[in-house]
Amino acid sequence: MLKKIIIFICFAAILFIFIINSPIIKPASIIKIVSSIENESIKVFDSSVDITNLFYWNRLNKITRVSPGYKLSSIEQENSTYFMGKDFFMSREEDGIYIYDKKQERKNYLGDSSLILSNKDSNLFALVKKNGMEIGFYQFIPLENKGVLLKNEIFPSLYTSYCITRNGFYFALMNGYIYYFNPFENISSERAVSESSDIIYGVSSNSVTSDYAIISGYNPQKLSIFNIDGTILLEKNITTTKNTFIHMLENQMILYKEKSKIIVGRYNQKKSTSFEEYASLNIEGQLLDCIEFYSYFVCIISDGNRYSIVVYRYDDNRFYKKDWKYPIYQIDILDTTGVFAVYNENNLWIFDLQKENIR
């Protein structure tokens, strides 16, 4: 009898351990999972949400095209790394950099450089030369499938942070200057914006205005917002010391960090020095990627150990957080109604914000 009880307890223990460790993707309470692609294996959890557009999944060493109906096909070249733009992507191969048109998937040789700086939402990109201070600014021309050099600049200092929007380049230099270049209006400026410290920790802007936000200074750090003429729109001390976390959203809202929480608020362009704080969320780490919908923005925040999908809903000015047990680094909009994908190099998960029940 005792033997049977022991065997039963052992069996129950093994079953319990198996259950708690099983890699089940539970439907999120605040965002609903639609499907997953894990190591090329596709699982559809909600077939009512159609993937109507094809999208490109950057897996660093290859690009996987995901077509409607979850048809996967990959573009890869040995020893290559891929970088994503809006209508194009680039590969760094052994003999240089190539640019691909997403529509035609034909590649053209571009040149050589050390670093490729691009933005998934923009057709502007920059190539950093080997000395780190010479930067070429380019625009991708879709119909011609080529990158056109707009300007070459040699800077007096290395950059610490940069931001590429749909219409401009912003580079924070280590000498306290911000370099701005808008190729469409042919405006460029190099302006000292940080007197208290040589280092600008972070710069961010959006594609709607030419205002930009920076984090500068040390102990205390300062959040400053400038317009393109260099006029200060906002300046406020923040409690962090070595923070590089700043993000300016399209609707002029600012996401930044104070100690161990992120804060979202809005500055008023007309009313100088006015900043209205909307909400905060206790979370460690840095912002890895962010997307914006009409009534939400969604971002990935991680400290290197924990990975969280953070949703902010404008209707009720609240943050919602979902911890994800797998590493996730990038986030892409699949449908403007609220469907998005988060991914790493091997796995991708698709979520829907519209079907969830945020309360």
Next chain:
Amino acid sequence: MKFCNRKNFYIFYILLFIIAGMLVFLFNFFSVKSSGQIYCVRDFCSWQDSFLPAATFSVNDNIFPSFFDGELIYHYKKISPYQLDFLFKSLAIYKSKDRLIGFSNYLYPEDFLKKNDAIELSEKNTQVFIIENKVFLNPINEIKPFLNTSVSIVNFYYLNEEEVPVAFRTSYKSNVIPILIYAYSTYLSGRYAFTTNVYKLEIYLDKTMVYQRELDVLSKARIVELITTSSRPQFIKYIISNVSNGEHTLTVKVYDIQGHSKEIQKKFVVKTDLDQ
């Protein structure tokens, strides 16, 4: 061993414990202070796989000795493999008086560093830069005491007065060969403007190119402006390490903008018993 009484027995073990503790302490103390050998892999102004104006050093035990007292003011930690866009991996910048001193591959930096503290790197290589009054300085001069070779220059060989002098060491006891190329230049906030007609430099060890650098080309008006505002001669230094024993030929080739070139050659012999 036989103890006369219980007291002696305890004293013996307490002494043994103290001696063992001291040995452990001394071992740790010296292992931190003497961080093995530091090699300059690529010097300031290097063009190959390095970002101007940082010098790349290699240490064999991941420990680099601090050469300053400073406070950490900036730390960039790479979390995502998609963060391919930064010049340095895991950059930490310290403020030391009027200087900013940066180290790459410094994953867990201390908030405060004192001179001779151990900087524990995540890799064996680190890129170091120093900025003083917004001008980049060559870190070689600061790290020289820790380097396992001297970078002093002994002889100058001038092509002619207007052109590029190149300095080699006269004796090569070590397998590390320092080279100094002197180009009349000006240096303003890290921006280079060479006033000689030198456009490109190449250094060959035997027939293998070990260094190549194209210089910035600026307009004459800009050069004059730079000279009148902040002019000082600029050296280009380069170190070739791990040169094998035997006879070698070092060649420095300089080009002008039209592609005309001149060569200077130096033959030398390396005799070393060092196993590096």
